[in-house]
Amino acid sequence: MNSPLSSATEDVAPLFHIAFYKFVRLDDADAVVMRLRELTQDLLGSILVADEGINGVLAGNAAALDRFEQALRDDPLFGGRFADIVFKRSACKTAPFARIKVHRKSEIVFLGVDNVDAVSKTGIDVSPQEWRELIAQDDVVVIDNRNSFEYKLGKFKNAIDPGVDNFRDFPKFIEDHVPEWKKQNKRVAMYCTGGIRCEKTSAWMLEMGVPVYQLEGGILNYFQQMPDADKDWQGECFVFDNRIALDTHLQETGTTPEDVYGGEPDWEWRLQRAKRLDEESD
Known part of the structure; x- marks a missing residue:
């Protein structure tokens, strides 16, 4: 049906x-x-x-x-x-x-840290045009603020995978690495699919002593604003709906849930959930 x-x-x-x-x-x-x-x-x-x-x-x-x-x-x-x-x-x-x-809900995006005020404060917004220049700088650490299965499907060049399977686990990665970045005088550039995860994270990170930049509007805005986004982006962009993935022109690809989650035992529950959602939409 x-x-x-x-x-x-x-x-x-x-x-x-x-x-x-x-x-x-x-x-x-x-x-x-x-x-x-x-x-x-x-x-x-x-x-x-x-x-x-x-x-x-x-x-x-x-x-x-x-x-x-x-x-x-x-x-x-x-x-x-x-x-x-x-x-x-x-x-x-x-x-x-x-x-x-x-x-x-109690929050519109769950970071796993209490009392984060993303309404009145946030990191430094960077336009898609400026982002290309920013992530090419030697003193910038580029962080993929998404889950590992999203990173696996596509990412910005030189981006680091925090190795998390849930956004709530992301703060620990940041806390573990901030001292190293500060010692190296690094700046942090973060991106996510639509921008919301970065806004919440950067608001939390403001007191850590590391400059934090975020891609304005996220990956989707970058694809929308940059016709040559494939110069900086490798692969596809995962989306949390039945389309599964988009290319740099915001077009659906032929990627399946098996392509995203297959072969990883820890992701099996995600694969089964994706199959159920697909069956419900038929």
């Missing part, structure tokens, strides 16, 4: 995916959840809402996504908090999601 999204849109209009987030203080996160559930009735995907902001991925036809984006920016309930939110949009061949979920 086809998913609601594919059956409703495949013969009517092309399908698109958007990713977005914003760290912003929400006075009534529960009210935001209720309003977002109303605004996403014609879409599929997932949005996390917490006191520190929102983090979402959605799919639908262009008109439905346009309406949602406009409402998020202008709806009086949000009080202009999302007026400048950035949406990263890409075309889809595969329906990325099988349902819509809007969840109330």
Whole structure:
């Protein structure tokens, strides 16, 4: 059976995916959840809402996504908090999601460190154009702020794999290496898929005495802004939906869950979960 999204849109209009987030203080996160559930009735995907902001991925036809984006920016309930939110949009061949979920959470991204304030402070944003120059510098350590299975599929040249299977394990890698980087007078440049993991990490790292730079908008923005992104990027970019992976032109590839997780016993549960999600979307 086809998913609601594919059956409703495949013969009517092309399908698109958007990713977005914003760290912003929400006075009534529960009210935001209720309003977002109303605004996403014609879409599929997932949005996390917490006191520190929102983090979402959605799919639908262009008109439905346009309406949602406009409402998020202008709806009086949000009080202009999302007026400048950035949406990263890409075309889809595969329906990325099988349902819509809007969840109330304690955080919109879990770093595993308590009381990190990513609303009022963060690291140094670096545009895609500036990023290319930054990561070529000898005094810069380039850190892939993602899981090892994501790094395995694709990465920036010279990037370091922290060797973690969950974002919550990332802080230990940082704590173990900061003294060495400080001793060597290194600067840290971090990147992740859409930017949110880096914003949370850099906010936490501000007091550690190491300059921290983050790729503005993450890998997806780099691909969107840099037509020759393949000069710096090796492989594909993993995405957490049924499309699995994108190339540097934001096009779906033929990569399968087996290509990502196969051969690694510790990742078997991820492979089985990916298969279940794929079956649910058929």
